[in-house]
Structures are given as structure tokens and as C-alpha cells.
Amino acid sequence: MSEVLKILDGALKANASMAGNYAGLLADKLERSGEREDALRIRDRLARAPSAMAFAQDGSRMTTAVPTDTESRLDTVDISYPALQAEGFHLPSAAAKRLQEFVATVANYDRLAAAGIASVSRLLLYGPPGTGKTMTARQLASELALPLATVRCDTLISSLLGQTSRNLRRVFDFAEQTPSVLLLDEFDALASARGNERDVGELQRIVIALLQNIDALPGHTVVVAATNFAQGIDPAVWRRFPFQIPFSMPDASLRRALWKTMLRNFAPASLHWDELVHSSEGVSGAIIEQVCNDAIRTAILAGQPEADPTEILRRLGIAISLMNGHHLPSIEDEVRWLRQWRSEAFSLRELARLYEVSTRQISNMLRGQNAAKGTGKKNRSG
Ligand SMILES: Nc1ncnc2c1ncn2[C@@H]1O[C@H](COP(=O)(O)OP(=O)(O)OP(=O)(O)O)[C@@H](O)[C@H]1O
Ligand SMILES: [Mg+2]
Structure with missing residues (x-):
């Protein structure tokens, strides 16, 4: 029913591409629920449409032009068609459950709306960097069998004052006409709290325009916002997202699963x-x-069938040091840090093997002498 209504909307607005897009989506849905005959009849109609619309036969491709920033001429939305990842997608159980709830709510929007209890299809993902927010949005799009329309917040915030609101309007028009999951990634760039010290007036206008645009969307249009700076988000924005999933650094069991798959x-x-x-x-x-990719690459280049366990730990140690803001510019710095971090795993002999130097050079490095300067993986000296 929601597709039929959208097709009707498209027809009433004389917006052929909108009608075509949703007819394609309807055909997809019918096909998936086993109604092949009807799906074929729709596709057949679409195939007879003017050539500009031919693409819409396949509901997962779109015909509406992607919005661009007038000034820079860059696209403000990236379209992708993520594939469902059965393996390698790990979420904490509470987050996974919440995500499934959201998928079920979106998929059954019409039924819920008929009972008067539909909540708008808006999901906010927040938490520290690298915890899987963007990945989750991709997974969501593929589970809903919709293209992912990622808003490029950097292009969107045009250098031209006042242009940003226009850019926003175009993005949301596009979202309304095109069956898709609209992802506002790095959302903080757009929705930072009013009263941010930088150009308050402009930011305030952006937030207001954003809220108006979100409100104007039909409830079933899927909007996902992802941010790692949840504190900066305006409370009025939070309210627009009835579904929220917090992300955090993975716990032990999740880390085990991640190491195993990666x-x-x-x-x-x-x-x-x-x-x-x-x-x-x-x-x-x-x-x-x-860390896994680096260790695997090292193994492949060295012609080894499996990664070296101490090498994995070494890469991890270096990553942790970087994460804590300590750069390790020289091999000496690395060696000293690894010894300090996990002395039992990094014996002199293991370090010598990994860095392809002698144990004597390693102990010199640890004593803080410069004797080993200039030696390393490439020019070993004994
Ligand atoms: N829970 C997870 N399960 C599987 N892969 C993960 C998980 N968390 C992170 N990753 C991996 O880490 C990479 C980065 O994840 P992603 O881009 O989704 O992070 P993010 O939360 O969006 O980070 P940012 O806030 O920096 O944008 C991805 O390639 C993904 O494969
Ligand atoms: Mg991200």
C-alpha cells in the first residue's frame, strides 16, 4: 500500500520518476513475496515508459537525478547498493536486537500505521569512532533491500551562506522521491548544538532547516543519522529519532568474534x-x-600460509600506542614500548626476529643506546 500511495503521489505531482521508482520497488516486493506474475506486469509497463525511465524496471536502481551543490557542482549524496554481510557483522546483542526491531518496524510500517501505532522510521546511531555505525547503516539498507543514499555532509555545508539550506532541501526532496535509506553520516557536522561558537547564525539556520526537512518527510521514509559526538547534538534533533542505538567499544566476547572473523x-x-x-x-x-589486515598482508608477502602470532600482537601494541596519542617514530621507540606493554610476549629473541636484527641490537635499543640506528627490516646488520 505505501508504494501504491507513493506512485499516486508521483502521478498527482506529475513526477514520473518518483512514480517509476516506487513502481519498481513495488515490483521487487511482489517478486520477493512470490507474486511473480504481478511483478512482471509492472516491469512490463515500466519497460514501455519513455527511455529516460527504463532503469526503474529494477526498483533498486533509481531514475531521480542525484542532488548536487550548485557552487562546487559536487554530488551531495552518494548512492550505493550494499550487499548483505552474513559473516563479519558483529554487534553487541542489545544493539542487534534494537536493529532488528527497527527493521521489523520499517518493514511493517503499513500494518502498524493501520493500528495507529507506527513510529517514524528514524534511527540514530551514536558512539565512538570505528565501532560499526556506518557498517550498521549499510547492513540495514541491504536488509531492507533499498539503496543507501549517504549524504555528504562536507559538500552539503556549502561555503556560500544560505546555500546549505537549499542543499538540504534538495537532499530531502530526493529522499522523498526515491525509495532508499537516507544516511546522514558524521551527523555532528550538521546538527551541532545551536550556540556552537563557530558562526552561530549559520549553524542555527542549518539545524532549523534540518528539523523542518525531517518533519516534512513521510513517516515511512527511512532516515539514519550516525555520529560519534552525541553530546553535540541538539535535543530537538534527538526527539526526531524514536529509534536510537548506542555503540561502544567491543566487549571481550565481541572482540573474540571480531578477531576470529577478521x-x-x-x-x-x-x-x-x-x-x-x-x-x-x-x-x-x-x-x-x-591490525588483522596488516598482519595478513605481511604473511602473504612473506609467503606464509598464516599470520605470525607475535606480529599480530606487535601491530596491536603499536595501534594502541597511537590510539593513546603516542607516536612511535623509530624502531627503538617501538621496541621499548612493546617491552613495556607486554614484556612476557616480546622477549629479546622475539623482538630480534620480528625486526630482523640481533638480540644484541635489541638490548642496546632497550638500554637507550643508539647503536642500532639505521638498522631495520630493510637493512639488517647481523
Ligand atoms: N562490531 C563490528 N563488527 C564488524 N566489523 C566492525 C565492527 N566495528 C567496526 N568494524 C569494522 O571497522 C570498520 C569501521 O567501522 P565503521 O566505519 O562502521 O565505524 P563507525 O562507527 O562508522 O566509525 P566513525 O564514527 O569513525 O565513522 C569497518 O570496516 C568494519 O568492518
Ligand atoms: Mg562512520
């Missing part, structure tokens, strides 16, 4: 999983992924 079949047989899980406390999923 090391894939490169996980070394001798790996101490407990140690890895324990050592990565406070580390985000994004960092775990980075």
Missing part, C-alpha cells in the same frame, strides 16, 4: 586467543580490522 583462515594455530582478547581491551572494531 583473521579468517590466516589465524595461526598457536595463537593465544585469550591473550589477544585481553590485550585488545578498549580497542575498536576498526582497529582490530586494521
Whole structure:
């Protein structure tokens, strides 16, 4: 029914691409629920439409032009078609449950609306960087079988005063005409609290325009906002998002799952999983992924069938140091930090092996001597 109403809206507004987009979506839905005949009849009609609309036969492709910023001519929305990720998608159980609730609510919007209890399809994801917010939005789009329209907040906030509101209007017009999940990523850039010291007037106008645009959208249009700066979001914005999922750094069981999936079949047989899980406390999923990719790359380039367990730990240690704001510019700095961090895992011999230097050079480094300067992976000296 919601597609039929949108097709009607499109027809009444003489907006053929909107009608076409939603007819394509209706065909997709009918096909998925086993009503192939009807789906074919719709597609057949669409195929006979003027050529500009031919794309809409497949509801997952869109015909509406992507909005752009007039000044820079850059697109303000990126369209992607994420594929469902069965493996490698891990969420804390409460977040996973909340997400499924949201999916079910969106999918059954009409039924809920008929009973008078539909809540608008708005989801706010917030939490520290690298904890899976953008990934969750992608997963959501693929579960709903809708394209993901990611708003590029950087292009959106045009340098031209007053242009931003116009850009916003175009983005939301697009969202209304195109079946999609509208993702306002890095939402804080747009919705920082009024009263932010930077150009208060302009920000205030943006927030007001944003709220008006969100309010004007039909309730079933899916809008997801993601931010890692939840404190900065205006309370009036919070209220517009009845579904909220907080993200946090992964707990031990989630970290274990992340290490397992991300090391894939490169996980070394001798790996101490407990140690890895324990050592990565406070580390985000994004960092775990980075460490795994680096360790796997090293293994592949060295012709090894599996990653080296101490190398994984070394990469993790360096990532943690960086995370805490300590850069390790030299090998000496790395070696000293690793010894201090996990002396039992990084024996002189292991360090010598990893850095391809002698144990003597390692102990010199630890004593703070400069004897090993200039040695490293590439130019070893013994
Ligand atoms: N819980 C998780 N399960 C699986 N992968 C994860 C998880 N958390 C993070 N990742 C991985 O980390 C990477 C970064 O995640 P994502 O981009 O979703 O983070 P984010 O929360 O959007 O971060 P930011 O706030 O910096 O935008 C992704 O490639 C994803 O594979
Ligand atoms: Mg993100």
C-alpha cells in the first residue's frame, strides 16, 4: 500500500520518476513475496515508459537525478547498493536486537500505521569512532533491500551562506522521491548544538532547516543519522529519532568474534586467543580490522600460509600506542614500548626476529643506546 500511495503521489505531482521508482520497488516486493506474475506486469509497463525511465524496471536502481551543490557542482549524496554481510557483522546483542526491531518496524510500517501505532522510521546511531555505525547503516539498507543514499555532509555545508539550506532541501526532496535509506553520516557536522561558537547564525539556520526537512518527510521514509559526538547534538534533533542505538567499544566476547572473523583462515594455530582478547581491551572494531589486515598482508608477502602470532600482537601494541596519542617514530621507540606493554610476549629473541636484527641490537635499543640506528627490516646488520 505505501508504494501504491507513493506512485499516486508521483502521478498527482506529475513526477514520473518518483512514480517509476516506487513502481519498481513495488515490483521487487511482489517478486520477493512470490507474486511473480504481478511483478512482471509492472516491469512490463515500466519497460514501455519513455527511455529516460527504463532503469526503474529494477526498483533498486533509481531514475531521480542525484542532488548536487550548485557552487562546487559536487554530488551531495552518494548512492550505493550494499550487499548483505552474513559473516563479519558483529554487534553487541542489545544493539542487534534494537536493529532488528527497527527493521521489523520499517518493514511493517503499513500494518502498524493501520493500528495507529507506527513510529517514524528514524534511527540514530551514536558512539565512538570505528565501532560499526556506518557498517550498521549499510547492513540495514541491504536488509531492507533499498539503496543507501549517504549524504555528504562536507559538500552539503556549502561555503556560500544560505546555500546549505537549499542543499538540504534538495537532499530531502530526493529522499522523498526515491525509495532508499537516507544516511546522514558524521551527523555532528550538521546538527551541532545551536550556540556552537563557530558562526552561530549559520549553524542555527542549518539545524532549523534540518528539523523542518525531517518533519516534512513521510513517516515511512527511512532516515539514519550516525555520529560519534552525541553530546553535540541538539535535543530537538534527538526527539526526531524514536529509534536510537548506542555503540561502544567491543566487549571481550565481541572482540573474540571480531578477531576470529577478521583473521579468517590466516589465524595461526598457536595463537593465544585469550591473550589477544585481553590485550585488545578498549580497542575498536576498526582497529582490530586494521591490525588483522596488516598482519595478513605481511604473511602473504612473506609467503606464509598464516599470520605470525607475535606480529599480530606487535601491530596491536603499536595501534594502541597511537590510539593513546603516542607516536612511535623509530624502531627503538617501538621496541621499548612493546617491552613495556607486554614484556612476557616480546622477549629479546622475539623482538630480534620480528625486526630482523640481533638480540644484541635489541638490548642496546632497550638500554637507550643508539647503536642500532639505521638498522631495520630493510637493512639488517647481523
Ligand atoms: N562490531 C563490528 N563488527 C564488524 N566489523 C566492525 C565492527 N566495528 C567496526 N568494524 C569494522 O571497522 C570498520 C569501521 O567501522 P565503521 O566505519 O562502521 O565505524 P563507525 O562507527 O562508522 O566509525 P566513525 O564514527 O569513525 O565513522 C569497518 O570496516 C568494519 O568492518
Ligand atoms: Mg562512520
